[in-house]
Amino acid sequence: MTFPPLREELRGIAPYGAPQLDVPYALNTNENPYGPSAACVADIAAAVAEAAAGLNRYPDREHLALREGLATYLSRDVAPGQAPIEAAQVWAANGSNEVMLQLLQAFGGPGRTVVSFAPTYSMYPEYARDTHSRFVAGRRADDFTLDLDAAVTLVEAERPSVVLLPSPNNPTGTALAPEAIGALCEAIGDDGLLVVDEAYGEFRRAGTPSALELLLTYRNLVVTRTMSKAFAGAGLRLGYLAADPAICDAIRVVRLPYHLSAVTQAVALAALAHTDELLGAVDALRAERDACVAWLREQGLHVADSDANFCLFGTFADRHAVWQRLLDEGVLVREVGPEGWLRVSIGTPAEMAAFRAAMMVVLEHPGVAGGES
Structure with missing residues (x-):
């Protein structure tokens, strides 16, 4: 046997990143380019100092204060007249990645199936792999929206324990139609969960509702969020979900002991106290995104409609050559998604000006850009 004695299905696989x-x-990497203010940094530092004084003790393993703060924040997105979200409906972990992994540890596993619809977040099949869950990928329509009839047909055929659907979708930026949530929850029934991954939910365009509005209607609905994107907390690593309390209780069975450190809880709570400030750049990033979409289309490129803080654009006969040319100009974008497409995160006006200038160099280079894949 080759050393080290790695699981056979993991041999030769490169780590995600x-x-x-x-x-x-x-x-x-779809980070928020606007960091916290000096006042926010000072409050976070004070919270960390207070937590540090008690690091000889384990943290609150149920992170109750944090769950209460997150519930208050999420209640901003519930439907008018709907009861606010309660702490018992909220669970947090080290990034939405750990939230997803815990969901599959609790509700996936051997003999169970996880369904998603490609192109979508590339970590989903890895969560399934790491929990020994069978992964089935349906296909999205040509414009990257969800073909609801096909999706329901696949769910009814596969009877999955978990369906993973990001809204907005990563890497395409496509939002999920509200009617799709109800239809899929009904198709899944009590046999499984529909997990709507709203990692980029705060960037959605006006008129696009959150799946949180349906949380009380469907007990098999789970909505996940993160503080990494709109909250400018990529370095914090704090993800969370809202769901029926019974789902949160089930996750407690599989979570590691004291999985959220005292420092993480303190930083997250301090950041929540500055919610309006940290979300203050969202409108500017939305406007910059829409301008980027329009500009790329003016250059004759295809661009997926985006409700996120990034744009998927193409198509290129050799996308790696385009990626490399942009890198040569000092701009790093992501080579991800369907063949022929690239994804750019939305940055500051200066960063986006640099991206446009680099793209003009690329588009003027014969044989590199402009070909359909």
């Missing part, structure tokens, strides 16, 4: 390169303009 975007390139981490020292470039002037890193627009490849």
